[in-house]
Amino acid sequence: MSLLILFAIPFFIATLLGEAWLRRRRNMGFDVRDGWTSVGLGVGNLLINLAIQGVQLGISTFLFEYRVVDLGTGPLAWALLILADDFVFYWAHRVSHECRFFWATHEAHHSSEQYTLTTAVRQPWTHLPVLIFWMPLPLLGFRPEMILVAHTISLIYQYWIHTELVGRVGPLEWVLNTPSHHRVHHGSNARYIDKNHGGIFIIWDRLFGTFQVEDEPVVYGLTKPLARRDIFTVAFNEWIAIARDLTRARGLSQAAHLVFGHPARLAREREAAAAPPTNRAISLDERLPSP
Numbered sequence: 001m002s003l004l005i006l007f008a009i010p011f012f013i014a015t016l017l018g019e020a021w022l023r024r025r026r027n028m029g030f031d032v033r034d035g036w037t038s039v040g041l042g043v044g045n046l047l048i049n050l051a052i053q054g055v056q057l058g059i060s061t062f063l064f065e066y067r068v069v070d071l072g073t074g075p076l077a078w079a080l081l082i083l084a085d086d087f088v089f090y091w092a093h094r095v096s097h098e099c100r101f102f103w104a105t106h107e108a109h110h111s112s113e114q115y116t117l118t119t120a121v122r123q124p125w126t127h128l129p130v131l132i133f134w135m136p137l138p139l140l141g142f143r144p145e146m147i148l149v150a151h152t153i154s155l156i157y158q159y160w161i162h163t164e165l166v167g168r169v170g171p172l173e174w175v176l177n178t179p180s181h182h183r184v185h186h187g188s189n190a191r192y193i194d195k196n197h198g199g200i201f202i203i204w205d206r207l208f209g210t211f212q213v214e215d216e217p218v219v220y221g222l223t224k225p226l227a228r229r230d231i232f233t234v235a236f237n238e239w240i241a242i243a244r245d246l247t248r249a250r251g252l253s254q255a256a257h258l259v260f261g262h263p264a265r266l267a268r269e270r271e272a273a274a275a276p277p278t279n280r281a282i283s284l285d286e287r288l289p290s291p
Helices: 003-025 033-064 075-098 100-110 128-134 144-159 170-174 179-186 205-209 231-246 251-261 262-276
Strands: none
Touching: 003 033, 003 144, 033 128, 033 144, 075 144, 075 205, 075 231, 100 128, 100 231, 100 251, 100 262, 170 262, 179 262, 231 251
């Protein structure tokens, strides 16, 4: 694990406490229980990363042997890597919203109905499959240890954008991911769903059509809130739901659809299937168009 995260922990603790105090002072509210759930998930994520980053480093080191070029360790290599890492993050993040298999991991991060710095540390415990998106980077000539550092820099940057205490930041809004942009990403409003997937930069969303400006109050959390808020339900809820759905799948095709389909479309299909059938006759007045 990059030592950057360990050095950042005292800063995280101080700012988490400071934000909670400011929110209370400004009568914005702060759900302490939800905050502790987020912190617990963050601590678990940190410990799990000790093993996962070891796996990632081993695989990346193997792939680096087959690199097409060696980009070295100079300033240009770092600049290219920060851009490349953020580009990969954008697509990994976007797919995590559009494919249920990856959403099962990412759902935990979106499950809080408050938006504070504690939400930033509300990280998943089952994120090993997402690492596949970063595997091309060592083949392109980026050194494995540099990739881990770049990814850590991205995570640290994204910490500060999880707050309601910072408004818009002027011209930087055009290039960087900001609290305003990321509030949109955490919204369950219809116009905000699956928007603003960038990590450090917002340019990928502008380029690929997933950008949305913050233009209405944000409703945070999932479109269907979790029935329970304990740490294990938050961490594994969607995986359990997938397993339950698979027991009712009729054939491989339906099973694949249930695992890899778009979460929002699958939710609509479940709602339609659960809706009671209507056999009521439609009157002539209902069939005729309104004047």
